Amino acid sequence: MLHFSTLLFCANAGKISGFPVHNDNYNNQSFIGGIVGFAVNNDFTVFFRGQTNIGHIDGGRYKYVGGIGGCIVNFPILDCMNSGMVDGGDITTIIGGIAGYISSRYGINAALNTNKVGPGSAFNFGALIGLNAGVTLSNCYYDNQMSGIGDTNTNAIGLPTAAMLGDNLGVYFTAFP
Numbered sequence: 001m002l003h004f005s006t007l008l009f010c011a012n013a014g015k016i017s018g019f020p021v022h023n024d025n026y027n028n029q030s031f032i033g034g035i036v037g038f039a040v041n042n043d044f045t046v047f048f049r050g051q052t053n054i055g056h057i058d059g060g061r062y063k064y065v066g067g068i069g070g071c072i073v074n075f076p077i078l079d080c081m082n083s084g085m086v087d088g089g090d091i092t093t094i095i096g097g098i099a100g101y102i103s104s105r106y107g108i109n110a111a112l113n114t115n116k117v118g119p120g121s122a123f124n125f126g127a128l129i130g131l132n133a134g135v136t137l138s139n140c141y142y143d144n145q146m147s148g149i150g151d152t153n154t155n156a157i158g159l160p161t162a163a164m165l166g167d168n169l170g171v172y173f174t175a176f177p
Helices: 166-172
Strands: 029-033 036-040 057-059 064-066 069-073 077-082 086-088 094-096 099-103 108-113 124-126 129-133 141-143 157-159
Touching (some): 029 057, 029 099, 064 086, 064 129, 086 094
Parallel strands (some): 064 094, 069 099, 077 108, 099 129, 108 141
Antiparallel strands (some): 029 069, 064 069, 064 099, 124 129
């Protein structure tokens, strides 16, 4: 579990999978993500910025699965991108291209998912966020052809693959020209 840290420009390019570590403080739940599995910010002066995942996230035995984080609480998220495949498994309940679960008084600004989100058995899923507990999104996009699912629990905008490639991306998403 991550406490009191600012994550700046971290990246993952490898496959992440394995046997889950359960967190007894959170009802023995299991979390997996491309950058963090579970992150809680009690300081309110720290944030996620510039996180990138291009690796495959295999959520096989995890309940909360995300391209950047499985569960993110009280972090502003800025300029984050997932282009790795995010797969849910047979016990996965919450899965998203950026975060499985997110809860914060802060918003998400400039997030992008360009790959498939395979919900497995999840009942809360989305191309960007699996379960959104009141977080507002701005300048957030997902590839509506690759993701395989929409994002009905946020105001993220789905774009066709051609709009997400090369120079076209800068038209919509200025954080990653």
